[in-house]
Amino acid sequence: MAKNDFKPFATGEGANVLSQAEFEALDAVENGFQTGIARSEQLNKVWRQASTIASVVASFMADKSGSDVVDNGDIATLQATLLKALLSNSKAQLDSHYLQTEKNLADLNSAEKARGNLGLGSLALKNSLSAADVGAFPAAGGSVGSQGIKSPGVFVNNHTMPGNSQGMYMLWNETNGGGEGALVCNKGTGDGGFVLRTVNSTNTVETGRITINGSGDLNTSRYLTEMGQRAYSPNNPPSQLNGGGWFKDVATGFIIQWGTTSNGSANIENHNYNIAFPHAALVTIGTLGVNQDPGRVVYLQATNNTVFSSKTTSNGIGFSWIALGY
Structure with a gap:
């Protein structure tokens, strides 16, 4: 003492x-x-x-x-x-009458009652807030950046937009719950359509573009390919028709393929078609190459949808071929 x-x-x-x-x-x-x-x-x-x-x-x-x-x-x-x-x-x-700063409000007798006295309604009584509590966008497993979504930007499953407004929204199961998804352009008073672009790493140079205009026309800055092969059309023909290539009729699915070989063999050889026929190779026809002895012969046979076989009457004979299928 x-x-x-x-x-x-x-x-x-x-x-x-x-x-x-x-x-x-x-x-x-x-x-x-x-x-x-x-x-x-x-x-x-x-x-x-x-x-x-x-x-x-x-x-x-x-x-x-x-x-x-x-x-x-x-x-x-x-x-x-x-x-x-x-x-x-x-x-x-x-100490028993006033809050102590070092206890960080832990010395309140009723934290729930104290939060309620803040005048924040039911929000103050929750230990945690959900996205629905504050009207926020739920971002489970990720985040939405400040430039990620702009308004009017994306309307999910909601295509009720003000008249003549421009924007974009997403839909799914729009047709009898079929599981489809849709990305819709609300063109308003504009032309509508979509643009898909690729740019360089500094976002200064466009390196590729695909556009779908408001009428549904598709345009690309380069080639269209199908099954990994370039697709040709009347307005997009092969650069050299005397080289190897293929053409598919979009309406019927009928496919024509062609190519050349400079050194055929008297033994049976297998060759790959330029693309595999999805269903069947109907016929494969060959002809001797330029400046070949007309007395020589080339034999061709469609082996399957991917491969055809060849045999010439002697080695070193060049030939051209054409195949039809679908």
Whole structure:
């Protein structure tokens, strides 16, 4: 226990002091002691009052600060001890009534009630908020960047848009729940359509483009391919008709393929068609190449949808071939 040098004076039983009533009636209470005889019981009363209060304060300082209160004239130390006692007592008395910053609101008796008092309605009473609680876009497994979706940008399963507005929306199961998906352009007063582009790594140069205009016409900046092979059309013919190539009639699926071989063999050899016929190779026909002896012969046979066989009457004979199928 901390030491206290300040003791109350004349507090013993039968001490020589005035009674409280006598002291309050004493003229010296207002005017102080004047010249004349100094009566001990009067002085003892004054000293007891001063010393008693000093002792109470000193005891408080020692008990609450845990430091000694020494009568050595060190005023600075006494002031520091008094301040320490006041702070310690205030903390002990006020901790149960006021929030403490180091506890980060954990000292609230009812966190749920406190959140409700913030005036945030039911949102304040939740331990966590879902996307639906705040009207946010649910981004499970990923995130939507600040430039990812712009409005009017993408309307999912909702094609109710203001008249003459321009935008885009996605649909699925639009036709009797068939499982299809649709990307729809709401052209408004514009031309409509879609543009698919590829650009370089710095987004400064366009490297490829596919456009579908508002009428459904498809245009590409380069070739169309089918089954890994370039698809030809009347407006997109092979660069050299005397080289190897193929053509498919879109309406019927009928396919014509052709090619050349510069060094045929008297042994049976297998050759791949330019593309595999999806269903059947109907016929494969050959003819001798330029400047060949007309007396020589080339024999061709369709082996399957992918391969045909050849044999010439002697080695080193060049020939051209054409195959029909679908």
